[in-house]
Amino acid sequence: MKIEIENIGQLPAVAKQLLGTFPEERFFAFFGKMGVGKTTLIKELCAALGVEDNVCSPTFAIVNEYCAGNGDPVYHFDFYRLKNLVEAYDLGYEEYFYSGNYCFTEWTEKIEELLPEEYVRVEIVEVDGRRRLTATIIK
Numbered sequence: 001m002k003i004e005i006e007n008i009g010q011l012p013a014v015a016k017q018l019l020g021t022f023p024e025e026r027f028f029a030f031f032g033k034m035g036v037g038k039t040t041l042i043k044e045l046c047a048a049l050g051v052e053d054n055v056c057s058p059t060f061a062i063v064n065e066y067c068a069g070n071g072d073p074v075y076h077f078d079f080y081r082l083k084n085l086v087e088a089y090d091l092g093y094e095e096y097f098y099s100g101n102y103c104f105t106e107w108t109e110k111i112e113e114l115l116p117e118e119y120v121r122v123e124i125v126e127v128d129g130r131r132r133l134t135a136t137i138i139k
Contacts, residue, residue: 001021002133002134003132004131005037006130014133015045016048018133022135027097028045029112029138030042030106030123032124032125038106038124041124041133042104046104049068051066062077062091063096074103075099076103076106077103078105079105080107085111093111093114097116117139118137121136122135
């Protein structure tokens with residue numbers, strides 16, 4: 001799946017398209033430089049799932065838990081501040097990653113070796129002021 005995003009107003013539709021393209025997947029790993037829009041898109045994904053909580057980057061907490069419209073938890077990770085993999089183990093990442101609930105991860109490259117066998121890899125790059133999103137299932 002490839003999408004070119006010209007403006008932020010497209011993000012609700014992009015989020016719905018992303019969820020609709022991968023309806024059985026629950027783990028979405030985001031890759032992209034700082035400021036490219038990972039958190040902003042995750043906010044829209046959460047909105048599409050019926051999350052009414054304030055969705056923000058969990059930079060200091062590392063993980064935020066939200067409640068989806070159906071009552072299920074949604075997990076949002078930001079591994080930017082992670083110093084090593086031991087911190088991910090201490091966090092108990094496996095309980096979240098293998099819960100069967102939606103997990104959205106930012107700065108995933110810091111914990112890439114811990115990712116589940118199957119996940120959706122979402123890459124966002126900025127080219128000439130436009131964002132290009134590529135989403136692929138990794139198995």
